[in-house]
Amino acid sequence: MRIRAAVLEEFGQPLSVQEVELAEPQAGEVLVRLVACGVCHTDLYTASGADPSGYAPTVLGHEGAGVVEKVGEGVTSVAPGDHVVTLFSPQCRECVHCVDPRTNLCLAIREEQNEGYLPDGTARLSRGGEEIRHFMGCSTFAECTVMPEIALAKVNPEAPFEHACLFACGLSTGLGAAINTAKVEPGATCVVFGAGMVGLGAVAGCRLQGAERIVCVDLSAERLELARGQGATDLLEGGPDAVEQILEMTDGFGADYTFEATGNVAVMRQAVEAARMAWGLCTVAGVAGRGETLDIVPRLLITGRRVAGSSFGGVKGRDQVPQLVDRYLAGEIDVEPFLSHRISLDEVNRGFELMEAQDGIRSVIELDR
Numbered sequence: 175m176r177i178r179a180a181v182l183e184e185f186g187q188p189l190s191v192q193e194v195e196l197a198e199p200q201a202g203e204v205l206v207r208l209v210a211c212g213v214c215h216t217d218l219y220t221a222s223g224a225d226p227s228g229y230a231p232t233v234l235g236h237e238g239a240g241v242v243e244k245v246g247e248g249v250t251s252v253a254p255g256d257h258v259v260t261l262f263s264p265q266c267r268e269c270v271h272c273v274d275p276r277t278n279l280c281l282a283i284r285e286e287q288n289e290g291y292l293p294d295g296t297a298r299l300s301r302g303g304e305e306i307r308h309f310m311g312c313s314t315f316a317e318c319t320v321m322p323e324i325a326l327a328k329v330n331p332e333a334p335f336e337h338a339c340l341f342a343c344g345l346s347t348g349l350g351a352a353i354n355t356a357k358v359e360p361g362a363t364c365v366v367f368g369a370g371m372v373g374l375g376a377v378a379g380c381r382l383q384g385a386e387r388i389v390c391v392d393l394s395a396e397r398l399e400l401a402r403g404q405g406a407t408d409l410l411e412g413g414p415d416a417v418e419q420i421l422e423m424t425d426g427f428g429a430d431y432t433f434e435a436t437g438n439v440a441v442m443r444q445a446v447e448a449a450r451m452a453w454g455l456c457t458v459a460g461v462a463g464r465g466e467t468l469d470i471v472p473r474l475l476i477t478g479r480r481v482a483g484s485s486f487g488g489v490k491g492r493d494q495v496p497q498l499v500d501r502y503l504a505g506e507i508d509v510e511p512f513l514s515h516r517i518s519l520d521e522v523n524r525g526f527e528l529m530e531a532q533d534g535i536r537s538v539i540e541l542d543r
């Protein structure tokens with residue numbers, strides 16, 4: 175079938191919205207008609223050429239929500255008409271990681287996905303006979319996509335697509351960092367560095383876990399106000415003095431749980447230093463630049479601080495994204511403030527510009543616009 179899609183032709187150049195060919199879903203695959211898709215830093219990171227593992231041509235986008243149109247042979251967990259959220263982090267439910275409750279890092283299709291192919295090592299996207307690779311196993315800046323069944327979360331159809339799609343990446347990452355990775359306990363004191371999609375999700379996750387005090391740190395007063403709306407009890411302007419200020423706010427001890435959601439290694443260090451001696455846990459969700467390292471004074475660890483990393487918030491996507499969407503529908507998570515701009519597929523490059531200008535939290539492409 176012919177579909178319209180935003181193609182990355184050359185690194186550093188605007189995406190080109192054009193017609194491409196999408197082949198039928200094969201065994202274990204699903205054709206999804208996309209309705210909404212968030213524009214994320216990772217899309218821009220690859221488009222810019224900064225990502226060393228990036229490739230082109232490819233159809234970008236990975237924060238999709240839509241409707242199942244058709245299923246390939248052997249697909250049983252979704253059927254035509256189902257509403258789904260796309261998962262760049264799949265869940266096969268069979269690999270050694272999937273059957274272990276300690277991780278969400280499914281091993282089933284990692285290599286093929288990293289190289290831009292579906293699990294059988296081929297692509298469904300093409301143009302005039304030339305192959306176009308899939309991005310993060312998703313390629314959702316498009317009217318339709320073909321994805322592995324194991325990379326789709328079936329969600330409650332009552333959830334509006336433009337809200338559901340935010341659970342495909344940053345929001346679930348932040349919520350999960352607090353709920354799954356840190357397992358924040360009721361009454362805890364938490365500090366969240368960064369008030370973008372991930373940090374705000376972490377603030378909401380800390381609140382849902384019953385944290386008593388949630389300090390959010392960011393450079394932008396506007397974003398800190400959004401953090402208050404998600405449950406932050408204290409707001410702090412980021413900078414070199416942030417750790418000192420947090421120690422002052424916590425009787426000199428630091429916080430039970432800290433979260434880093436900026437991608438800046440200097441802030442990661444602050445997040446470790448702001449964790450409480452004896453049991454403070456620092457959860458790192460931000461993605462650092464290539465080759466950068468995190469500098470920690472070992473004494474901080476010996477005196478009881480711990481550091482954990484969190485990919486997609488430790489969320490096992492097919493099981494837990496539907497649960498998070500249900501909690502949103504139950505009124506526990508306020509998603510609307512994250513949706514800053516609604517744009518059309520043709521305006522995808524404007525989505526990148528808005529992100530670079532830090533204008534709003536998320537621009538969402540509405541495919542039916």
Ligand SMILES: NC(=O)c1ccc[n+]([C@@H]2O[C@H](COP(=O)([O-])OP(=O)(O)OC[C@H]3O[C@@H](n4cnc5c(N)ncnc54)[C@H](O)[C@@H]3O)[C@@H](O)[C@H]2O)c1
Nearest residue numbers: 347368369370371372392412435436437459460461485486
């Ligand atoms: N672990 C994962 O699976 C996963 C998933 C999605 C995104 N991420 C990463 O998480 C990070 C955050 O993503 P996002 O979409 O929320 O990004 P974002 O750019 O929207 O938010 C980052 C925030 O950090 C703030 N910040 C910058 N410097 C600061 C400082 N010195 N002190 C305090 N705050 C500061 C910025 O003002 C901004 O609000 C990125 O590194 C992203 O790549 C990780």
Ligand SMILES: [Zn+2]
Nearest residue numbers: 214216343344
């Ligand atoms: Zn993303």
Ligand SMILES: [Zn+2]
Nearest residue numbers: 266269272280
């Ligand atoms: Zn698996």
